[in-house]
Amino acid sequence: MSRPLVYRQLRQASAALDDVFSPARTDDTGEVFFMLPVTQRWLDQVILALTMVGHVAFRATIELMRDLFGVPTSLGTNHTVLQQAAQQAIAINAGIDRSPIDTGLHDELFQGPQPVLAGVDVLSTSSSPNCCNVKRRTRHALAYCGVRCRTSATIFSRSPAW
Incomplete structure (x- = not known):
């Protein structure tokens, strides 16, 4: 495999990704299904859902946030979001009455x-x-x-x- 071949394939792949994720590209009807108010809390929920529901690795979550939303995140950010969610879950679990369990x-x-x-x-x-x-x-x-x-x-x- 030659270096020019690798560079040509890299350019083709990059052009294909740019085409697929281009803001000008729309579906056939051009209809917008809904608009989302994207807040920091919403982004944190996305990180939590990707990790806990989708079983997505931290680094893949970072890539998705950067590539899909244009939001830079870090391993530390992911860790902090998950730790805060865990602390909230601990507080909720502490309030559950387990006395009926036999x-x-x-x-x-x-x-x-x-x-x-x-x-x-x-x-x-x-x-x-x-x-x-x-x-x-x-x-x-x-x-x-x-x-x-x-x-x-x-x-x-x-x-x-x-």
């Missing part, structure tokens, strides 16, 4: 290579489980990082990790 199902999830023990209420529906507790394995012991609940029965999966 039987808990426990299984491990993996956050990267790190096993995390998660508990779910047996009687809750699969579409909106009532999370009972979460334990994270540390080097020394299992440490609670969620909310404890008192159950009359606990069902664990058989797993050599625990």
